[in-house]
Amino acid sequence: MDATALPEMSVPASAPDEILDVLIVGAGMSGIGSAYHLSKRLPHLTFAVLEAQDGFGGTWRTHRFPGIRSDSDLHTFGYSFKPWTGPPIATAAEIKAYLEGIIAENGLDRFIRYGRQVLAADWSEADRRWTVTVRERATGATRRIATRFLWMCQGYYRHDAGHVPDWPGMADFAGTIVHPQSWPEDLDTTGKRVVVIGSGATAATLVPALAGRSAHVTMLQRSPTYFRTGRNAIELAETLRQLQVDESWIHEIVRRKILFDQDAFTRQTYEQPERVKAELIGAIRAILGPDYDVETHFTPRYRPWRQRIAFVPDADLFHAIRRGEASVVTGEIERFTPGGIRLRSGEEIDADIVATATGFRLSVMGDIPFSRDGVPIDFAETVTWRGTMFTGVPNLVWVFGYFRASWTLRTDLVADLVCRLLPHMAARGADVVEPVLAEGDAGARGPWTDPEDFNPGYLLRDLDRLPKTGPGEAWRHSQNYWADKDAFPAIDLDDPAFRYT
Structure with a gap:
């Protein structure tokens, strides 16, 4: 045999x-x-x-x-x-x-x-x-x-199908409710008031993509999430390409460098969580300015290692907020209304479209x-x-x-x-x-x-x-x-x- x-x-x-x-x-x-x-x-x-x-x-x-x-x-x-x-x-x-x-x-x-x-x-x-x-x-x-x-x-x-909580009043909402996982190809958000429920990587992707074309985009979150920001480029890869290094070598070298850095960062989140937290939040504060309420909207309650930290390329989410095309509201949903969403605080958010970036099943x-x-x-x-x-x-x-x-x-x-x-x-x-x-x-x-x-x-x-x-x-x-x-x-x-x- x-x-x-x-x-x-x-x-x-x-x-x-x-x-x-x-x-x-x-x-x-x-x-x-x-x-x-x-x-x-x-x-x-x-x-x-x-x-x-x-x-x-x-x-x-x-x-x-x-x-x-x-x-x-x-x-x-x-x-x-x-x-x-x-x-x-x-x-x-x-x-x-x-x-x-x-x-x-x-x-x-x-x-x-x-x-x-x-x-x-x-x-x-x-x-x-x-x-x-x-x-x-x-x-x-x-x-x-x-x-x-x-x-x-x-x-x-x-x-x-994705995970969508059963909030009271959803049937009363006069607009459109959509989960990002089943986004209709013909859904037009131009000039519409859009609320994106969620604070993870999907919400951080949707908000800047819709900002500018929509009348306004609101990211509605129950609690904040950690994000990392930076250029959507690898400086080492750019340098190696300038030196005309073979792409297979570049791939292996850059891959090893990224994994080395990720390992160091992961260990740091365990060993120096407060330092990591300060650095992550500080980078966001530097973009949004000293008057923005970073403590409420971008200071998570959990330790950095307990959830995946999403990368926001070129900080596009935060630049959309700074331009006024998007905003963040932190609070718990009480119910949907015909014209939007009411929070437990009593605040109401007007919406034509609600995107439930609320996770997987x-x-x-x-x-x-x-x-x-x-x-x-x-x-x-x-x-x-x-x-x-x-x-x-x-x-x-x-x-x-x-x-x-x-x-x-x-x-x-x-x-x-x-x-x-x-x-x-x-x-x-x-x-x-x-x-x-x-x-x-x-x-x-x-x-x-x-x-x-x-x-x-x-x-x-x-x-x-x-x-x-x-x-x-x-x-x-x-x-x-x-x-x-x-x-x-x-x-x-x-x-x-x-x-x-």
């Missing part, structure tokens, strides 16, 4: 429509990156990428609100294998063009099947494989695909029903191994990125792990691998992330649906890329944490 090939699958009487070695679910940043690594490193394996939407891109296809852009730099949000040559904070169109180039240059389109919705996945102990039921959205036809290994790359939130494994020999799998009852594999769930990995670093950094690490794991299984003559806790450790469980360490609303709302953590670093999602980048390549695939059969 070829030492790099997976063992032959048995074919039961009720045969599936197709048999593959690996099935990747999702054609966004994670899925495309994973497909690239698999096609290059294990080209002899058969695999496919299933995407529910009618095109690639994931988030960058779903989100079409004005000004949509990354909140991570593309030198690290982009892949290690494909140099990024544009501005570090990129538009959705620029990111899709980057992905399109990767697909075309590497022939990945032959693996991707669009408009394929996964309805269910069942693991068979007898057949040692997953059977995945898939519906073709265009025709409604269903197919059953058997695969030895499942690679879940569908992200962590629902693409069909969490999705665990794409909200796909998983089972093992027909018995449902509840991922909330599993324990995660390094945030990517799960006890009681064979031959499956999930790409769940980083909160404080670029999501795609973890895509590369998990892809390297899988591309080592599959040949290792073949060399051992094993069909199945799953993580197992040592005896006595089964009861030591905690939440997916510690709310004292990281606590955005979208995560806390559904924290009970996520897998649990166990004892030791191996049994949790560390959220620390700077440790993982050394730990993942050093993982011993013969460690007792892995059970092969």
Whole structure:
């Protein structure tokens, strides 16, 4: 037997429509990156990428609100294998063009099947494989695909609808209410009074994009958020280009410099939180001026490390406020009225359009029903191994990125792990691998992330649906890329944490 090939699958009487070695679910940043690594490193394996939407891109296809852009730099949000040559904070169109180039240059389109919705996945102990039921959205036809290994790359939130609180009086509002995740292409904000509810990266993107064309834009927040500001450029990259250094070298050098600086900043938020807080708020005060009420509107109550700090390129949000095209109101909503929103303070905000930039609805494994020999799998009852594999769930990995670093950094690490794991299984003559806790450790469980360490609303709302953590670093999602980048390549695939059969 070829030492790099997976063992032959048995074919039961009720045969599936197709048999593959690996099935990747999702054609966004994670899925495309994973497909690239698999096609290059294990080209002899058969695999496919299933995407529910009618095109690639994931988030960058779903989100079409004005000004949509990354909140991570593309030198690290982009892949290690494909140099990024544009501005570090990129538009959705620029990111899709980057992905399109990767697909075309590497022939990945032959693996991707669009408009394929996964309805269910069942693991068979007898057949040692997953059977995945898939519906073709265009025709409604269903197919059953058997695969030895499942690679879940569908992200962590629902693409069909965002999170919108149920405020009193919403039905009475005479204007338009829209969530940025489902922004209508024909929505015209010209000359309209717009209220953007929220204070995160989406709100900070929407407000400056709408300012100037709308009559006025109000960012309505319950409490302030931390922001970082700076030029939408990397001085080191500009210098290296002036020296005519090869783009692949520039990409690697700049990538390492950014990651070094991010690591230093993250450690500083823990070790010197008051200094970081003063620097972040001071940068905003320098733009808005001494008379602006920064204490009320841009001084958060939480410590800097507890939520992701969004980058505002060229400080466009704050310049829109300074020009008077936008404003910030901090308070709690009492109810919607026919003409706008009334706050608990009694203040009323007039509005023609309300954009609810109020976050995501969490999705665990794409909200796909998983089972093992027909018995449902509840991922909330599993324990995660390094945030990517799960006890009681064979031959499956999930790409769940980083909160404080670029999501795609973890895509590369998990892809390297899988591309080592599959040949290792073949060399051992094993069909199945799953993580197992040592005896006595089964009861030591905690939440997916510690709310004292990281606590955005979208995560806390559904924290009970996520897998649990166990004892030791191996049994949790560390959220620390700077440790993982050394730990993942050093993982011993013969460690007792892995059970092969």
